[in-house]
Amino acid sequence: MTTVIQLEHVRKQYGAKVAVDGISLQIGKGEIFGIVGPNGAGKTTLIEIIEGLRLADSGMALVLGMDIRKEAEAVKQRIGVLLQSTSIPGKAKVKEVLGLFASFYDKTADIDEISRIFGLADKQNVYFKSLSGGWKQRVSLALSLINDPDIVFLDEPSMGLDPNARSEMWATIQRLRDEGRTIVVTTHYMEEAEALCDRVAIIDSGRVIALDTPQKLITMLGGTKGISFSNTGSIKKESLSVLTYVVNIEWEPALIKLHSTDLDQTLKQLFQLAADENWMVRGLKLEEASMNDVFNKLTLQQGVGVR
Ligand SMILES: Nc1ncnc2c1ncn2[C@@H]1O[C@H](COP(=O)(O)OP(=O)(O)OP(=O)(O)O)[C@@H](O)[C@H]1O
Known part of the structure; x- marks a missing residue:
């Protein structure tokens, strides 16, 4: 590289x-x-x-x-x-803005080609201020x-x-x-x-x-993954303690969410528990760790609030 x-x-x-x-x-x-x-x-x-x-x-x-x-x-x-x-x-038109900025440089790209790439060919005579936010952003990128x-x-x-x-x-x-x-x-x-x-x-x-x-940041630091399912009323919170890879349980009236360090093992144990206690795992959803989890975990570790 x-x-x-x-x-x-x-x-x-x-x-x-x-x-x-x-x-x-x-x-x-x-x-x-x-x-x-x-x-x-x-x-x-x-x-x-x-x-x-x-x-x-x-x-x-x-x-x-x-x-x-x-x-x-x-x-x-x-x-x-x-x-x-x-x-x-x-107050300048799109073509004037492109021309003005091109004049600042020794070497310039083909303005017609750039306009084509960003779909600006039809907007050349439109005043920049009258464009919507998305179109302004395209002009900025161009x-x-x-x-x-x-x-x-x-x-x-x-x-x-x-x-x-x-x-x-x-x-x-x-x-x-x-x-x-x-x-x-x-x-x-x-x-x-x-x-x-x-x-x-x-x-x-x-x-x-x-x-x-x-992907590596997520794998390295994402850690736990979420498993959620419906709280049907027949599940007892205490019995979830047999789920050995679960590090945190969010218990809500309609939903139970488990944070697990090993998704596969937790699923296996959860279905075993449901079979033993004769209840069904309904509305199952799996949540993979994301960059959001990585960001929150790392920046919170540093003691700084996040936006
Ligand atoms: N010109 C400046 N004079 C004094 N302090 C400054 C100046 N520019 C930035 N700072 C301070 O330096 C720190 C870093 O600021 P900076 O703008 O680089 O952060 P940032 O990560 O870009 O923040 P944001 O996400 O809010 O844009 C902040 O504490 C900020 O208040």
Whole structure:
């Protein structure tokens, strides 16, 4: 894997507040790399250091082999950044916005091709401010590619999008990755990190507290899995104590939910218990651990509340 972003002990402090506390990591060419973490974890500060918008106090950030401290302008020509729609002039038409942003760069992508990819061909003469949120987001994404960048930074790319538009956005981002670009995504949606990212770094209090593929993080740290079934009235709470792999029971009037460290063994024991006591397991649902569980477990372990 060719490394396109290399961070060594990057640190940034605002007064007494350490926002980024000695982060080292590598991001490879052609990966979708997710950065997640609670509010105030240091994500924006870290990303803006990599983009050359903020200066680290110490440490080294190499982007496409260039030291961001010394070659920020050269790096900016080769990266794309998803802008908030408020940073885009509303009184300009879509084609004018695309032309304006293209003029900032030495090398530009084919604007007609980009317009086609994002379905903007029919919107060229529409004023940016009159577009809906989803269309504005498409224009923002098109702008982040206007210089045909090697690395694209997407901060909350699907914020405010409906589920269809979100899936479409994910498919587009995956296509960009398949073209060999590197995508760095920050998100507060754990299902987005799980569905979209090849690797995810969980950041808390300025440090990387976990970094791996979503599946490995889930396997390593997800731990328990949920089994729920109807509380039919014929089940006694005390008898569930024979379920040896169950670490927690949520007992509600209509539903019983078991958290188990071994799904298969618990199912076997549950059906055995039902047969022994002559009741039925009705409305059975299995719940796999998710990135949400990983995030909550890790960030709560650090003693920080989550959003
Ligand atoms: N310009 C600044 N001056 C002073 N403190 C700052 C500045 N920017 C960020 N901070 C502080 O640094 C810490 C990290 O902030 P940062 O914005 O990087 O976190 P974040 O993970 O992006 O948060 P969020 O998810 O809320 O956007 C926070 O405590 C924040 O208050």
